[in-house]
Amino acid sequence: MNFDLTEERQMLQDTLRRFLSDRYTTTARNEIIESDAGISTEIWNELAELGVIGALFTEEQGGFGGAGFDIATVFEELGRAGVVEPFLDTAVLGGGLITALGNASQTALIDDVIAGGLHLALAHGEPASRYDLSRVEATAKVDGDEIVLNGRKAVVINAEAAGYLIVSAREGGGAFDKDGISLFLVPAGTTGLTLQGYAMMSGGRAAEVMLDDVRLPVSARLGAAGAGYGALVDTVARANVALAAETMGAMETATELTREYLVTRKQFGRPIGTFQALAHRYSDLLIELEQARSAVTNAAGNLESTDRDLQIAAARNLMARVGRLVAEESIQMHGGIAMTQEYELAHIAKRIVMTDHRFGDADYHLERFIDLSAA
Structure with a gap:
């Protein structure tokens, strides 16, 4: 099976990554977080113009994506940059329920959502x-x-x-x-x-x-x-794929920041990353990241399958465990600087840890996986 991104998804990923690396700096994000609104209307509208929200809806709904891999592509990049704007809540959850259950007048709101004009x-x-x-x-x-x-x-x-x-x-x-x-x-x-x-x-x-x-x-x-429960379950399944992908992106940022620190910080006249104890700990993170990426890919690929809930439960449990490991190890290998708000890792680690508490933590998804496996 070919897990490479399609040309359209690769273009979306590249565009989103370039935009966020240029506009969504640590300083800019901290200003957004400290603002009264807690989000940036300017960033939101610009991302909508780039088609980020449209990528989360199918063509029939007015978008151009909407599949599991579209969701994963978008949210991995949002997680990589630590974006706090509510794409999950407006597009995946809110928009998903309206498109699933709404009548003609209600689904007409989706055009405004995709354009960035409605939260x-x-x-x-x-x-x-x-x-x-x-x-x-x-x-x-x-x-x-x-x-x-x-x-x-x-x-x-x-x-x-x-x-x-x-x-x-x-x-x-x-x-x-x-x-x-x-x-x-x-x-x-x-x-x-x-x-x-x-x-x-x-x-x-x-x-x-x-x-x-x-x-x-x-x-x-x-x-x-x-009759709303079924739509809730389906929509939350899509949200869980998004959260898993967002955690994946955040973990990649955390490990890259850690790598940069290990090869830059010197002790006893040499980079601390050359010391075997730290090198082995960092290597363990890279191994866990590969397993996590496979879990996200599997969950995204099974979003429309009959095995959906089992695969998503497995992915969310794994992402929770690996995410906590990455957050803790990254902070420990950095030392005190990792806890300062002015440093990128402080926010990224919070995003990784707090994602585990939305729509089920590690224990919840483990119990759900066991129940579904026995069914």
Whole structure:
């Protein structure tokens, strides 16, 4: 099997890498992180013009990509540069759910998303849900020709910048039931919708979302009543491939920074990388990176297969374990400089570690892999 990038994906990768290496410096990123918005509208719009968002959608949806390898190509480069802009939340999660479930008027929003003019956020996780996609306690009650939402959503990334929140709420069943979960398009500023925003450790912003008698027209529902769980599972599978690829890119940056430091920093009149103990530790990182890349390739290639969930669980578990190893070893081989915010590795290490806590950590994906293998 040929795992080389197609000509179009290679061009996309090269263009994205050149742009980010020129524009997304450590200083520029730190300024973005410290800003009130936590993202750069200028960078976002320029990347949209380059077609980065369009690469995450199929031609039928208005883009020019949308396959597993398209997602992996884009997010590996975003991870390599430590980009904090919400491509996962707006395009993969928000855009993915709208294209999967939306009617004609709802899917018309995707053109604006691809052009960079509209942000989205998925408000699904709740304070008690942990990683269980079916754990939804927020409620949706039909009241005449309206739907009334009540509940709370936790760590909703990009909520403050989003023009629409895609909110999950239960129209039937118990708290853990897969049936009965509906998804709704909630415009920003809707009466009863309250956001409590905060900066995240790895960059970007999130918010706690309170829904207090939020009234929406029935037309705000995405898809059929109580039938949103399947689309959530499919969309999160795509997000997991994106996260694995993003971690891959970040790990490559961490190891390259470590290599540069080992051949530059001198002790006893020679580069510290020539000392056997450090050389062996660095070699171990390179071996783990090769295994990690194979796992990302496998997950991306199986995104549309019947074996999808098993392969993604394996990839996310491996990326979590290798990612933590790379982050820790890179910091240790650097010493104290690696913890300073002005140095690139500080942010990259945070991105690697915190990615492990989105849509399942290493233990969660290991348990899921075991369950799927036994099924």
